Amino acid sequence: MKRFPFYTLLLLLLVACKSTIPDLSYEPGDIFMHGVASGDPLADRVIIWTRITIPHADSSVAVQWEMARDAEFRIPVQQGNFNTTAERDFTVKVDVGELRPGGEYYYRFKAYGVYSPVGRTRTAPAGSVDSLRFAVVSCSNYEWGYFNAYSHIAKQPDLAAVIHLGDYIYEYGPGVYGDTTIGRIHEPPYEIITLADYRMRYGQYRRDPDLQEVHKNHPFISIWDDHEIANNAYMDGAQNHQPEEGDFQVRRNVAKQVYYEWMPVREGGPLYRKFDFGPLATLIMLDERLAGRTAPVPGPDDSGFSSKERSMLGEEQFQWLTSQLVRTRSTWKIIGNQVIFSRLNTGRENLNLNMDAWDGYPYEQARLAEMFSINQFDNLIMVTGDTHSSWVFESTLDPFGAYNAKTGEGALAIELGTTSINSANSNESNPDSLVMIHERLLLSEEVNPHLKYVNLRDHGYLLLSLSPTAARADFYFVKSLRQRNVEAGIEARFWVPAGEYHILKSPPQD
Incomplete structure (x- = not known):
């Protein structure tokens, strides 16, 4: 029998076992650089997520996970194992079931002998509930400044979930749509197209401490808009996809794959989905990009503008x-709605319709409005992202017809548009004085009698609070984008009485 010297045998043993021996020099930031997250809460289950980031990841990494009723893990609930590989970019996603409705839980992961940060999450209630609070967000561009709004949301108590309406990342290269002077520069340093590109970009965003903090503290319910793929995307193409960038279907499928890898969303079905929060609320998340949207047309004078073949949702x-x-x-x-549904006159000559919003798809827009009208739904609220601005509509497609601007009679729903976390809006390119003139024009009854509030200047989020008798919309705006600053304040507050499609500026009387 061939014999090996002792040191040779020891070296061979160490090589064979390297993936099972913890390296005690590792810190949690080495192993769990992208933090933890949770999402898609149901009454009995919730997704928990992390990613293993080590300098020399093995082909397969064994990860332990734990969930408990307390942050010290003295009251354990469940635990298990998950093997992650390079094929899924070493992400870990577990759909933890058999939980109690309306419960608060804590979770963590362990790999290479090191624990992750502790995350906090909650399941949706199943029985009677007196109130619910949701933070509603959209449009976070790493290059436009700090994610201060995320930091402020992280400190909000008792949120049922953070509703993210899309543009979680941006696909552009450095300086194309951003302000790189503060040193926040996109990685990789070019427009993302390949699998490796999209993974690197998500990795950069998820290293941001404010984004990590809000994911650690609250479950997310997310949907993509266009920039998770490319600007103004639809099923078969995008404004920001050129022939020299290859097959759009390949790019779209890569973008979808990476979204599912990196986001705490449930897999196995379409991304449009429903969440029940007891008898108080149902949240319906729509996919207005990749599930059924057909190509846009240049404007309302195009011969195909009103064609019934053009669709936003798909049949x-x-x-x-x-x-x-x-x-x-x-x-x-x-309804979690990516782009504005209500008819909006911009008040500018030759720019009266946003062709990327529902106004650009008038056949299906009218069809959806008819469905709302025929069924006479009570207490329907659409929460909308995309525009980097804040809006409050008594929603109608006929603001100069049967609709009554004094009472809200004739409205089909309430639509609340949330501004961007930090993506540019009107006053990044225009002085506040001019932007405020445009706001006043938009709010005039001669232009948009159904529009009750607009802010085209500030960044932040919408806090939507629900009770059996009323909904309240608080518009929080941050103080700065150019420095990390957790300050934010309520700039506007509105109430919607149950059973009415009418905006109030003070609480409804019982």
């Missing part, structure tokens, strides 16, 4: 939405 999603709204018995019906 399958439209029928699904209809069935969900008809069947729900929840007091409040909330």
Whole structure:
């Protein structure tokens, strides 16, 4: 029998076992550089997420996970193991079931002998509930400044979830749509197209401490908009995809793959989906980009503008939405909507319609409005992102017809538009004085009688609070984007009485 010297045997043993021997020099930031996250809460289950980041990841990494009722893990609930590989970019996603409704839970992961940060999450309630609070967000561009709004949301108590309406990342290269003077520069340093590109960009965003903090403290319910793929994306193309960048279907599929790898969303079905929060609220998240949206047209003078062949949702999603709204018995019906549904006159000559919003798809827009009208849904609220501005509509497609601007009679729903976390809006390129003139024009009854509030200047988020008798919308705006600053204040507050589509500036009387 061939014999090996002792040191040779020891070296061979160490090489063979290197993936099972913890390296005690590792710190949590080495192993769990991208933090932890949770999402898609149901009454009995929730997704928990992390990613293993080590300088020389093995082909397969064994990860332990734990969930408990307390942050010290003295009251354990469940635990298990997950093997992650390079094929999923070493991300870890566990759908933890058999939980109690409306419960607060703590979770953590362990790999290479090191624990992750502790995350906090909660399941959706199943029985009677007196109140719910949601932070509603969209449009976070790393290059436009710090994610101060995320930091402020992280400190909000008792959120049922953070509703993210899309543009979680941006696909552009450095300086194309951003301000790189503060040193926040996109990685990789070019427009992302490949699998490795998209993974690197998500990795950069998820190293941001404010984004990590909000994910650690609250479950997310997320949907993509266009910049998770490319600007003004639809099923078969995008404004920001050129022929020399290859097959769009390949790029779209890569972008979708990485979204599912990096986001705490449930897999196995379409991204449009429903969440029940007891009898108080049902949240319906729509996919207005990749599930059914057809190509845009240049403007309303195009011969195909009003064609019934042009679609925002697609027939399958439209029928699904209809069935969900008809069947729900929840007091409040909330629709997570990427782009503005209400008719909006911009007040500018030759720019009266946003062709990337529902106004650019008038056949299906009218069809959806008709469905709302026929079924006479009570307490329907659409929460909307995309525009980097704040809006409050008594939603109608006929603001100069049967709609009554004094009472809200004739409105089909309430639409609340949240501003951006930090992506540029009007006053990044224009002085506040000019932007405020445009705001006043938009709010005039001669232009948009159904529009009750607009802010085109500030960044932050919407806090939506629900009770059996009213919904309240608080618009929080941050003080700065150019420095890390957790200060934010309420700039506007509105109430919607249950059973009415009418905006109030003071609480409704019982």
